[in-house]
Amino acid sequence: MSQFTSSFWDYYIGVISVVSILACGVLLLAQSKRRVAGGQTETTGHTWDEDLGEYNNPLPRWWMWLFWITIVFSLVYLALYPGLGSFAGYLKWTQVGQLEQENAQANAQFGPLYEKFAGQEVAQLAKNPEALAIGQKLFLNTCAQCHASDAAGSRGFPNLTDTDWLYGGDPATIKATITEGRNGIMPPFGPALGEQGTKDVAHYVMSLSGMAADSIRVERGKPLFAQTCAACHGAQGKGNPQLGAPNLSDKTWLYGAGETTIIETITRGRNNQMPAHKELLTASKIHLLTAYVYSLSQK
């Protein structure tokens, strides 16, 4: 990077640019007139291949003015905009500055649209079709990539249209989830439980939600569950919304039901992340988004 930190190259580029532009002007001047012997005005005087001449078919003079205009334009441009090495130009224009300006403009234009709803309760907004239409657009842009366009989720991404919530489905919690994000970590227990132990716990977990399970393994798994899993998932496996630990006794399975998946989850753990959106969306947009997500389970 040293070649970019030296100011030599700034001058190098600046000087070449300015000299080139001025050279265009000199060339234009030099080529606009010539001296010929009186009367000998038929050809340009250029001769190729010994005797091949060129008739003088002059361009109109306004054409020459176009050349001058481009030269003046380029000098004015280089004075106003960045182009000469590290010289920022008198307008101080930057790409980032333009982006910020356009963002500010857009916020000034569209901000009131969101602000209108900022003072209203989420539960109230969840019944307001106008707010929900905006909320849906925000959802499709920001959330649908993982939670699917219909918000019913996918493997590893929670369904937002049911009443089963990992962290709680009240407006304040939904808003906190969107704003701050969530880190749902289930540590791996494969090494601690061993292969048979893992399978025993898996069968006990299956029995909690009424799935068919090996009753001997269920019996052996029960104390292991109490030791290893109950701290987060609770003694009855009902989960803990404080930690985002899922309820294991219902029919909702984030990664899918079945022995294989449950064993995989226990053995290797799960690391689930919902990114924080406070940097990406304004508070009033998150408010509308909360209302939309909240409305999905209010049926």
Add this chain to the structure above:
Amino acid sequence: MKTSDAPAGLVEQSLYEVRKTIHPRAVHGWFAAWRWALVWATQLVFYGTPWLQWNERQAVHFDIVHRKFYIFGLVFWPQDIIYLTVLLIISALSLFLFTAVAGRLWCGFACPQTVYTEIFLWIERKIEGDRAARMRLDAAPLSARKVGLRAAKHAVWIALALWTGFTFVGYVTPIRELWQEVVTLSTGPWETFWILFYGFATYGNAGWMREQVCKYMCPYARFQSAMFDKDTLIITYDRERGEPRGKGEGKGHCVDCSICVQVCPTGIDIRDGLQYECIGCAACIDGCNQVMEKVGYPKGLIRYSTTHAMEEKLTRAQMFKRALRPRVLLYSAILGGIVVAAGVSLWQRVPLKVDVIRDRAAIAREVEGGQIENVYRLQIMNTAEEERNYYVVVSGLPGIHMTSQSQFELDGASSRMVTVRVRIGPGAAQPGTHPIQFQVSAVGIAGVEVREKSVFIVR
């Protein structure tokens, strides 16, 4: 000879030339009448069209902001860009065909540059007089009369130019609203800019630049000569009949009156043969024919003819027969084919468009009872101008069905994004991707339906 041995006489010579104003003389006749007919036809269409109404909206409205082009009963969406391509191809092929048959017909009769120059020249003639009067006025010293005439001319030019700019913008912004804005001086910044821009372009090109546009700016002017051949009808001076020029015994029919030069809008002498400056307006034909009539010679000393016809002294019948040569037939066949195809395509156009976008990250999910569910977004575009109901049917796998809403109401010329859930029963398909089809149909209107392909994923 004598200049070469006079080294003392060095003179400074500019390699750029100061433009000499051309003052074409007014001309009447068959071709002038045609030119005026085309001026009227094109300008009535241009100035008049935006004022027409259709379905309670402007009949021809290029609504760039909402990305919809309304042309009478048709509404074009950005997806219809192919029709613009087809239009450009038709224009190009027409140019090839007309040029191969009769030279620069477009330039001489229909090009806006010619048409507006014609109108501006007419205004100039009405105010300042014909060629001789204008040349006298140019040479005259500054006087109240000169200033008055010039001011009047430019005022009328600018008024017409601004009206042209206003009309141009009226195709993009509804012209009746634009008129209200103009009257109340409340046009938006861009409307103002474009009215002035197109106004200035009209005033500058038709008032000041004129033949300079054709000679130095226009690319078509230069490459049209590549489409000429020896059987192309061009404006030709019959040298054999005309020469030697002059009046009296032993002279040809050309009386050297220089009318053909005086009427020429690009200031050339057609008697020097075909030149790139010649825009094919045929003013010299009309001018010469008038003179021939007066002096009692047959008309047509300058006429539409071909190089072959002049060289081989073909009769007119022979000459016109050669117009049907392979290149002309080929151009005609391709042009005809494309016009018919475009016409049929427009006729059969279904006023409905559908895009299917499958959810990308949420690939497939297992729902109650082991059913597999995929989610799609359907962008339904109702390009008809009335409100319509559409229903969606999915097919392609055994037992495939939608579990979400399947009927949707759309306003006229609007689009709507809908999310649909599609399910199959457990084990109905192997893991992998399976082609499926969405069919979107208008409720109660036969034939208005679109099929779109997508895939269903089982994992």
